[in-house]
Amino acid sequence: MTAVRACPRVLVVDDEADLRELLEITLVRMGLDVDSAATLAQARALLPEHDYALVLTDMRLPDGLGLELVREVVAAYKNTPIAVVTAFGSADNAVVALKAGAFDYVSKPVALDQLRLMVQSALRLNAPAAEAPAPPAASRLKGDSAVIQALRAQIARLARSMAPIAIHGESGSGKELAAREIHAQSSRAGKPFVAVNCGAIPEALMEAEFFGYRKGAFTGAAEERDGFFQAANGGTLLLDEVADLPLAMQVKLLRAIQERRVRKLGATAEEPVDVRIISATHQDLAQCVESGRFRQDLFYRLNVIELQLPPLRERLDDLGPLTDAILARLGSFAQRVVLAPQVLEALRGYAFPGNVRELENILERALAFSDDGVIEVADLALKAARPAEGGAGATAGATAGAPPAGTASAPAAGPAAAQAAQPAQSAQLGASSCAAEPAAPPLLALEALPASLPDYLHQIERDIIVRALAQTQYNRTQAAQLLGISFRQLRYQMQKLGIQEPET
Numbered sequence: 001m002t003a004v005r006a007c008p009r010v011l012v013v014d015d016e017a018d019l020r021e022l023l024e025i026t027l028v029r030m031g032l033d034v035d036s037a038a039t040l041a042q043a044r045a046l047l048p049e050h051d052y053a054l055v056l057t058d059m060r061l062p063d064g065l066g067l068e069l070v071r072e073v074v075a076a077y078k079n080t081p082i083a084v085v086t087a088f089g090s091a092d093n094a095v096v097a098l099k100a101g102a103f104d105y106v107s108k109p110v111a112l113d114q115l116r117l118m119v120q121s122a123l124r125l126n127a128p129a130a131e132a133p134a135p136p137a138a139s140r141l142k143g144d145s146a147v148i149q150a151l152r153a154q155i156a157r158l159a160r161s162m163a164p165i166a167i168h169g170e171s172g173s174g175k176e177l178a179a180r181e182i183h184a185q186s187s188r189a190g191k192p193f194v195a196v197n198c199g200a201i202p203e204a205l206m207e208a209e210f211f212g213y214r215k216g217a218f219t220g221a222a223e224e225r226d227g228f229f230q231a232a233n234g235g236t237l238l239l240d241e242v243a244d245l246p247l248a249m250q251v252k253l254l255r256a257i258q259e260r261r262v263r264k265l266g267a268t269a270e271e272p273v274d275v276r277i278i279s280a281t282h283q284d285l286a287q288c289v290e291s292g293r294f295r296q297d298l299f300y301r302l303n304v305i306e307l308q309l310p311p312l313r314e315r316l317d318d319l320g321p322l323t324d325a326i327l328a329r330l331g332s333f334a335q336r337v338v339l340a341p342q343v344l345e346a347l348r349g350y351a352f353p354g355n356v357r358e359l360e361n362i363l364e365r366a367l368a369f370s371d372d373g374v375i376e377v378a379d380l381a382l383k384a385a386r387p388a389e390g391g392a393g394a395t396a397g398a399t400a401g402a403p404p405a406g407t408a409s410a411p412a413a414g415p416a417a418a419q420a421a422q423p424a425q426s427a428q429l430g431a432s433s434c435a436a437e438p439a440a441p442p443l444l445a446l447e448a449l450p451a452s453l454p455d456y457l458h459q460i461e462r463d464i465i466v467r468a469l470a471q472t473q474y475n476r477t478q479a480a481q482l483l484g485i486s487f488r489q490l491r492y493q494m495q496k497l498g499i500q501e502p503e504t
């Protein structure tokens, strides 16, 4: 006998009879049971009566604010997501509600296609096991420190909402990993996770990369293409190095986030997109706003919930679980990799300017020098015991090598990502403030003009990168730091210029 499953029930709270009716009809057509309330008092009376799959409330009600209901539902009905209906253009209300724990919002006039997407996403949260994402067996974020434990708990909570999250932390500290974890634990887990390195896309191609283009939209647009937003539809879009977005693109991005619609280049109509936005940066975005390099309104929209990833040197208790996880990955059935006594102690004395990524590099390199899979202190080749705190003074690090191909995240997922070459000004490793415009490079005393400017510049770029790599024994984390660019930018430039690590 098949068990009959009750329809999910939704509570609509709105004093405007017309809008309430529109919402009711839409939800009933989606196959849902609907209760309605015109006031907070009515809603409070209904809430204990049913196990609601979603509460949808207006922000202004005759006897109080919808925000009060958000707080009450978040506190007393943990499994019931609550979304708010906000007045047109009222970013403040939406952000305040999300900060208070609302699952999501829709703005008036309510676009029914967007409402449906939002409701479907809410229903997936409490869907029976077959439809819900399987919870990950273990968090990918390893570490026993109090701060990592708190971070894991925060991620579990945040995964249940649509609120934009801004992740801050030094290069290599695990920002992308945290974003992947949020996605994996969310009801979006079955949909794509798209990570975009905003600093690696040429400005001229940005709009096409983010929003896609129609065939013939510009010279070379031989066929229609989706952008990052369409690619991430139903899932999560990570805007990595978001501080590197040019101002003109910031305006367009804000619009797409607010409207939840994008228009392909060359298209006349917009299309709805259902994308959760996570942003990440190692820069101080608030300072970027102050210096006029980042728009206040976009900052406000992205920074709804902040997540801080502390540098590894401030959570040395994580070294044990992290090394265990890395060694388990590096070892094989035939060869187990172990640390000799004192190795952990030696690592505890190091500042890790490149954070967990650098720890991975150090151990991988050490394994190459070790005998029988036993890593000794000398194999770590740590040069300086704990250089100055902070990223800037921490260049005298370990002579660790290149990271394993699988450990660093994928570059931006679009055509331009594969060609992107960005100026390095805003990618200081460990920099805590928004980088200023770079000083103009000194003019080269050239006898004759080069036959080809691009070739000439590539050669210069190549020479400089090779010098930085040689100086750091091919430690790409440190070479990037020396050159004031991010690890990913260096990796990309190396690929582009065909620079390879010599065989060891």
Ligand SMILES: Nc1ncnc2c1ncn2[C@@H]1O[C@H](COP(=O)(O)OP(=O)(O)OP(=O)(O)O)[C@@H](O)[C@H]1O
Residues within 6 Å of the ligand: 140, 141, 142, 143, 169, 170, 171, 172, 173, 174, 175, 176, 177, 178, 240, 282, 322, 325, 356, 357, 360, 406, 407, 408, 409, 486, 487, 488
């Ligand atoms: N807590 C952790 N547990 C396990 N692995 C981790 C942890 N934190 C970071 N890593 C690993 O360290 C490497 C760097 O992490 P990630 O790419 O997420 O850093 P990031 O802060 O996004 O770096 P960047 O600023 O350079 O983009 C990855 O291989 C990631 O898997």
